[in-house]
Amino acid sequence: MNIDMQTYLIYLLVMAGVTLFLRAVPFILLRKKLKSVFWSSFLAYVPYTVLSAMTVPAIFFATDSRLTGAGALLAAVVASLFGGGLVTVAAVSCLTVLGVDGLMLL
Amino acid sequence: MSYLKGLKDGSPIGLGYFAVSFSFGIAGSKIFSWPLVTLISMTNLTSAGQFAGLQIMADAAGTFIEMALATFFINLRYSLMAISLSQKVSPDFGTVKRLLLATGITDEIFAVAMSQKRVTPIYFLGLSTLPYIGWSLGTLVGAICGEILPAMVTNALGVALYGMFVAIVVPQMKVHGPTVFAVVIAVALSCAFKFFPPLSGVSVGFAIIICALVASFFAAWLFPMQNVNADDEVAK
Numbered sequence: 561m562n563i564d565m566q567t568y569l570i571y572l573l574v575m576a577g578v579t580l581f582l583r584a585v586p587f588i589l590l591r592k593k594l595k596s597v598f599w600s601s602f603l604a605y606v607p608y609t610v611l612s613a614m615t616v617p618a619i620f621f622a623t624d625s626r627l628t629g630a631g632a633l634l635a636a637v638v639a640s641l642f643g644g645g646l647v648t649v650a651a652v653s654c655l656t657v658l659g660v661d662g663l664m665l666l
Numbered sequence: 667m668s669y670l671k672g673l674k675d676g677s678p679i680g681l682g683y684f685a686v687s688f689s690f691g692i693a694g695s696k697i698f699s700w701p702l703v704t705l706i707s708m709t710n711l712t713s714a715g716q717f718a719g720l721q722i723m724a725d726a727a728g729t730f731i732e733m734a735l736a737t738f739f740i741n742l743r744y745s746l747m748a749i750s751l752s753q754k755v756s757p758d759f760g761t762v763k764r765l766l767l768a769t770g771i772t773d774e775i776f777a778v779a780m781s782q783k784r785v786t787p788i789y790f791l792g793l794s795t796l797p798y799i800g801w802s803l804g805t806l807v808g809a810i811c812g813e814i815l816p817a818m819v820t821n822a823l824g825v826a827l828y829g830m831f832v833a834i835v836v837p838q839m840k841v842h843g844p845t846v847f848a849v850v851i852a853v854a855l856s857c858a859f860k861f862f863p864p865l866s867g868v869s870v871g872f873a874i875i876i877c878a879l880v881a882s883f884f885a886a887w888l889f890p891m892q893n894v895n896a897d898d899e900v901a902k
Contacts (some may be wrong), residue, residue, distance in 0.1 A: 562791055563723060566878065568698070568702060568723065569721070570730060570735060571704075571722070571723050571730065571733055572705065572706060572709060573716070574730050574733045574737070575706070575709075575710060575716070575719045575733055575737050576709035576710055576732050576740070578734050578737040578738050579710050579711075579715060579737055579741050579744070579769075580769065581769065582741050582744050582745045582748075583740065583744045583745070583748050583768040583771045584748070584764065584765050584768035585748075585768060586745040586746075586748040586749045586752070586763045586772065587748035587751065587752050587768045588752075588761050588765065588768075590748075590749045590752065594686070597890045597892065598688070598887065598890055598893070599886075600746070600880070600887035601885070601886035601889075601890040602882050602885075603742060603743045603807045603882075604743075604816040604886075604891055605673060605745050605845070605848045605882035605885045605886055606739070606740070606742065606743055606878055606882050607714060607743060607834070607851075608834075608835050608838055608839075608845055608848060608849060609771070609848050609849065609878040609882045610714045610718070610740050610852075610857075610877075610878040611714055611831040611834055611835050611857050611879040612835050612849040612852045612853050613852040613853065613856040613873075613874050613878055614714065614717060614718060614857065614879070614898070615828045615831045615832060615835075616719075616836075616853045616856060616857065617856065617857050617860050617861070618721075618828070619825060619828040619841070620827050622824045622828060623822075623824060623825060624821055624823050625872075627824065627829035628821075632825040632828065632829065633748035633832070634827070634832060636825075636828065636829040636832035636833065636836075637832055637836055639829075639833075640832055640833045640836035640837060641836060641840065643820065643837075644833065645833065646682060646685065646686065646830045646833045646834070647682075647685045647830075647835075648827075648829075649720035649829045649830065649832060650689060650826040650827070650833065651826075651829075651831045652829065653825045653826065653828065653829035654822045654823055654825060654826050654829065655822070656769070656817075656825075657821065657822040657824075657825055658818070658819075659824040660753060661792040661818060661821065661822065
């Protein structure tokens with residue numbers, strides 16, 4: 561653990577507090593729908609852009625070698641292009657890492 | 667509209683969450699002990715938001731402001747869902763109940779709730795129960811496995827969360843061309859923040875915020891989604 565307990569708790573409080581605020585305040589106060597096409601589109605794109613920015617290039621550094629990370633990404637993309645669900649795709653990428661690691665041990 | 671119907675409708679979400687949060691637990695175990703990782707899941711119930719949060723906590727250059735901003739932008743879509751949901755709930759869904767049950771507003775629970783005619787507090791509580799348990803328990807099991815499994819196995823399991831992210835993004839790219847555009851910009855920027863010297867000094871959290879905001883902004887500007895509303899924009 562690279563941060564102390566107090567720092568962890570403040571981080572946790574900030575993260576949980578902001579998240580609850582975003583969910584509870586509009587749920588309690590707002591009754592109107594968002595009319596702006598631009599802002600609804602913007603928010604609709606956010607999950608995909610966040611997830612892709614977090615995945616690439618981080619996945620290359622998630623394992624001990626760049627090669628296994630790249631293999632895992634490639635395998636995950638191919639598996640989901642073929643219609644694999646969340647768990648299938650995750651399993652395929654994990655197995656790819658194990659397989660490539662295993663090959664390198666030989 | 668009973669608690670039991672909610673439990674039943676929520677059970678597949680709970681199973682799915684167990685798998686995703688197991689991967690989160692594995693990822694978290696590299697930074698924190700298992701009780702601390704589990705506490706993050708129990709107080710947040712978000713996937714992308716928590717993972718970004720974990721990265722900010724792990725980053726020596728991370729700050730509280732950065733945590734607040736990253737959480738805000740990544741989870742802003744829940745506000746949109748909360749607004750839509752507030753129009754579907756039954757009249758007995760009072761302020762206190764809304765405050766207590768708001769944590770259940772996730773992409774998947776929201777999608778199921780919106781498919782109901784009317785959402786009562788007891789049904790929404792039932793619907794959120796198993797996903798909450800699945801999410802917390804999955805994190806707990808993942809974090810403990812991360813501590814006890816051999817390095818080669820956790821090394822492999824470490825990519826599971828990324829695999830799931832790919833499994834969320836790629837199907838949308840397949841059916842919606844502009845999402846490909848948005849993802850390409852986000853990935854290009856994200857690589858620039860990692861590899862391009864003047865930008866690589868920017869901390870992880872801010873890099874994610876900037877990538878996501880710039881890519882979403884241009885995509886929404888050039889390719890607005892005509893019939894998008896909070897009912898069908900969710901990433902299922």
